Amino acid sequence: WLRRTTHYLFIVVVTVNSTLLTINAGDYIFYTDWAWTSFVVFSISQSTMLVVGAIYYMLFTGVPGTATYYATIMTIYTWVAKGAWFALGYPYDFIVVPVWIPSAMLLDLTYWATKRNKHAAIIIGGTLVGMSLPVFNMINLLLVKDPLEMAFKYPRPTLPPYMTPIEPQVGKFYNSPVALGAGAGAVLSVPIAALGAKLNTWTYRWMAA
Numbered sequence: 001w002l003r004r005t006t007h008y009l010f011i012v013v014v015t016v017n018s019t020l021l022t023i024n025a026g027d028y029i030f031y032t033d034w035a036w037t038s039f040v041v042f043s044i045s046q047s048t049m050l051v052v053g054a055i056y057y058m059l060f061t062g063v064p065g066t067a068t069y070y071a072t073i074m075t076i077y078t079w080v081a082k083g084a085w086f087a088l089g090y091p092y093d094f095i096v097v098p099v100w101i102p103s104a105m106l107l108d109l110t111y112w113a114t115k116r117n118k119h120a121a122i123i124i125g126g127t128l129v130g131m132s133l134p135v136f137n138m139i140n141l142l143l144v145k146d147p148l149e150m151a152f153k154y155p156r157p158t159l160p161p162y163m164t165p166i167e168p169q170v171g172k173f174y175n176s177p178v179a180l181g182a183g184a185g186a187v188l189s190v191p192i193a194a195l196g197a198k199l200n201t202w203t204y205r206w207m208a209a
Helices: 002-024 030-034 039-061 066-087 101-113 118-142 147-153 177-208
Strands: none
Touching (some): 039 066, 039 101, 039 118, 039 177, 101 118, 118 177
């Protein structure tokens, strides 16, 4: 019972911290603060953050579907935060909740289709998460009415002066933030997925000590 309780505690801690990282990394207010400028960085941080917790949770239970459940918990937490900002007087579009669930579903499908093969989940699932998340989030971003107007009209209260939103130079540094984010995310999500899988082993060894 102690081992199982520890696992559940890890899951709660990872999920809560995932939400906090989303808030602090550019993040779920990223859309309105920076719009297209840092989409690549956002894509990498979100895909790696999702995959490390989702694969940990999925391999812990051994049941395909738990990665999606994990992503759903993150989404609910962030929607609660969105509601809190809205209650403070900010517009509804000030925070756009990232789309994690479809990418987590691909991870679950990989695990299920390969008959619970851990290594396939790490390599194939990690790649699919990294490639798909930028696509889903770009669709999400396109639905925002005017992210730049939101950025200048309602700046983040905690934003330091040197991080004041700037006009994005789309195409100046890269032509396709989705393609670049998907490529980098696909490469980096695999070792981070392996780390999430390894955390399971470390937890068991620590509890057995």
